[in-house]
Amino acid sequence: MSGSMRNLALWGAASAVLAFLLLPLLIVLVFAFDASSVQVWPIHSFSLKWFYATWADEEVRSALLVSLEVAGLATLLASVLGTLAAVGMNGLSSRAVQVGSFFLTLPIALPGVLTGIAMNSFFTALEIPFTMVTLVIAHTTFCTVVIYSNVMARLRRLPRSLLEAAQDMGATPFRGFASITLPLLSGSIVSGMLLAFALSFDEVIVSTFTSGSETTLPLWIFGAIRLGQHMPEVNVVVFAVVAVTLLPIILGQKLAASASRE
Amino acid sequence: MTDESSLHAPAVSLTALTKSYGHGKPVLKGIDLTIQRGEFFTMLGPSGSGKTTTLRLIGGFELPDSGEVFLNGVKVTRLPPYRRDVNTMFQDYALFPHMSLQDNVAYGMKIRGVDKAERTERATKALAMVHLEAVGDRRPSQLSGGQRQRVALARALVNEPSLILLDEPLGALDLKLRREMQVELKKIQKQTGITFVYVTHDQEEALSMSDRIAVFSEGVIEQIGTPEELYERPASGFVARFIGSSNILNESGGEILLRPEDIRLETQDYALTSDEAGLSGLVQEISYLGPVTRCRVATTDGDRSVTAMVPSRQARGLDENMAVRAVWSKESAYPLSS
Numbered sequence: 355m356s357g358s359m360r361n362l363a364l365w366g367a368a369s370a371v372l373a374f375l376l377l378p379l380l381i382v383l384v385f386a387f388d389a390s391s392v393q394v395w396p397i398h399s400f401s402l403k404w405f406y407a408t409w410a411d412e413e414v415r416s417a418l419l420v421s422l423e424v425a426g427l428a429t430l431l432a433s434v435l436g437t438l439a440a441v442g443m444n445g446l447s448s449r450a451v452q453v454g455s456f457f458l459t460l461p462i463a464l465p466g467v468l469t470g471i472a473m474n475s476f477f478t479a480l481e482i483p484f485t486m487v488t489l490v491i492a493h494t495t496f497c498t499v500v501i502y503s504n505v506m507a508r509l510r511r512l513p514r515s516l517l518e519a520a521q522d523m524g525a526t527p528f529r530g531f532a533s534i535t536l537p538l539l540s541g542s543i544v545s546g547m548l549l550a551f552a553l554s555f556d557e558v559i560v561s562t563f564t565s566g567s568e569t570t571l572p573l574w575i576f577g578a579i580r581l582g583q584h585m586p587e588v589n590v591v592v593f594a595v596v597a598v599t600l601l602p603i604i605l606g607q608k609l610a611a612s613a614s615r616e
Numbered sequence: 617m618t619d620e621s622s623l624h625a626p627a628v629s630l631t632a633l634t635k636s637y638g639h640g641k642p643v644l645k646g647i648d649l650t651i652q653r654g655e656f657f658t659m660l661g662p663s664g665s666g667k668t669t670t671l672r673l674i675g676g677f678e679l680p681d682s683g684e685v686f687l688n689g690v691k692v693t694r695l696p697p698y699r700r701d702v703n704t705m706f707q708d709y710a711l712f713p714h715m716s717l718q719d720n721v722a723y724g725m726k727i728r729g730v731d732k733a734e735r736t737e738r739a740t741k742a743l744a745m746v747h748l749e750a751v752g753d754r755r756p757s758q759l760s761g762g763q764r765q766r767v768a769l770a771r772a773l774v775n776e777p778s779l780i781l782l783d784e785p786l787g788a789l790d791l792k793l794r795r796e797m798q799v800e801l802k803k804i805q806k807q808t809g810i811t812f813v814y815v816t817h818d819q820e821e822a823l824s825m826s827d828r829i830a831v832f833s834e835g836v837i838e839q840i841g842t843p844e845e846l847y848e849r850p851a852s853g854f855v856a857r858f859i860g861s862s863n864i865l866n867e868s869g870g871e872i873l874l875r876p877e878d879i880r881l882e883t884q885d886y887a888l889t890s891d892e893a894g895l896s897g898l899v900q901e902i903s904y905l906g907p908v909t910r911c912r913v914a915t916t917d918g919d920r921s922v923t924a925m926v927p928s929r930q931a932r933g934l935d936e937n938m939a940v941r942a943v944w945s946k947e948s949a950y951p952l953s954s
Binding site: 515518523526537538 | 697703710711712714723724727
């Protein structure tokens with residue numbers, strides 16, 4: 355096989371994999387513009403009418419609000435917890451960091467079902483009713499991991515001499531942290547927050563176990579599909595979720611890339 | 617320090633400092649050292665000899681296991697760096713990447729609450745001292761290594777501390793820039809009168825810049841003295857070998873030190889005078905170094921050898937395996953105490 359043939363085969367294989375991954379998503383996105391209420395290929399006429407209909411749906415709007423609130427609150431909480439965890443652990447021995455990181459990253463490393471069940475039993479045992487509060491706490495666990503990892507990666511590349519230099523010039527450890535460490539971490543904190551927000555916004559499994567009567571957008575989709583109703587609206591909602599999730603991920607990666615160049 | 621009692625105290629005084637890391641072997645095994653005000657003092661030694669640890673103890677970045685640190689007569693052993701009147705020039709410069717050069721230099725003054733107008737004026741002046749006043753609004757990442765090194769110096773100088781610690785500050789520069797900065801550093805030290813404590817493993821650098829040098833080896837100080845003292849009257853074989861190049865010969869009485877530039881080469885049949893000693897042998901290696909030529913002479917059995925450094929003009933006509941007599945005056949042979 356010649357070089358160009360091999361190249362062609364490689365491109366072919368890569369395209370096939372990408373198509374396999376992205377085609378289903380593409381189909382849902384296209385069907386969001388289908389005027390018909392039953393999904394049949396080929397699409398007869400395109401329209402935005404389901405976008406209007408979905409926006410008018412009270413259930414969908416309240417689910418969107420819940421999702422935004424949960425993702426927003428969990429991300430804020432996690433940004434503080436994740437950053438503090440990383441900064442605190444950075445001073446420890448590499449062995450301690452390894453052990454600490456292992457336990458911290460469990461909520462993401464374990465299957466969502468396990469985290470969900472564990473959270474559910476925990477809240478039940480403490481007789482905490484399932485509300486927005488439990489949902490936010492549950493989401494904060496895995497959001498913290500994302501921010502912790504992001505911040506830790508940056509911290510490890512920050513020379514210790516920077517903080518020593520700050521103290522050398524009269525700054526207390528706290529002042530040094532506020533004026534040197536924190537500004538240098540801000541890029542990785544923000545990019546971690548964007549990723550955490552995206553992660554929380556489309557989370558289904560942990561939410562199922564901890565939401566009680568609250569319905570997030572992904573939970574609404576899940577319910578709608580199971581009942582086989584509102585299929586055109588589901589397509590529109592998926593379109594919205596993809597948009598809301600992709601944006602922060604792309605932004606976050608850009609930020610992380612520029613932060614690592616500094 | 618305005619305390620009357622501390623006015624005449626030495627800039628730095630270390631007593632019986634020891635330090636070990638974790639369960640490893642000790643890094644410092646009892647360091648005693650006094651550095652006078654206004655001195656350019658160098659701590660010289662191979663890596664792992666404890667010189668950088670000693671510097672970090674003076675700066676307050678490490679705590680000793682035992683012993684005390686005094687600055688201007690005041691005990692500071694347990695004080696953190698931000699409560700010591702000392703500034704450090706770090707080996708990696710440690711410039712703050714998110715701040716302009718101006719803000720880097722002004723950082724210490726900002727922390728201490730100096731008002732903005734004075735801050736700007738003094739930072740600009742300090743940058744001018746290292747010829748960087750024109751680029752004060754740049755970030756450290758936009759500078760060359762030599763320029764970063766200058767900013768780090770300005771940042772240490774601007775706070776007018778009584779003492780500046782320099783941790784191998786020229787290590788990352790190329791040879792030409794190093795030479796320039798050596799002259800510059802020495803000049804600035806003289807101008808400001810600030811005590812400099814300088815760490816290096818480069819003996820040439822140490823000899824050319826320092827008022828006094830402490831030679832470190834395996835956690836102890838082998839010798840403290842002026843460059844001349846260390847070169848001409850080394851206290852041990854270690855110091856003799858570390859400073860300059862040297863021949864160490866085993867005579868009946870013990871070891872003697874012979875500097876290569878004190879040896880000249882004569883013909884085989886040269887007759888020694890009463891105050892001369894010599895070694896007959898064959899020329900082994902000849903290296904032309906420009907003004908001088910280095911040449912090793914070994915006895916035919918290869919048991920003993922000396923290296924001579926002779927003016928290149930006199931080395932013409934030397935050839936490998938030529939029989940010669942290496943000659944030195946007995947006066948220039950310095951007995952080493954073991």
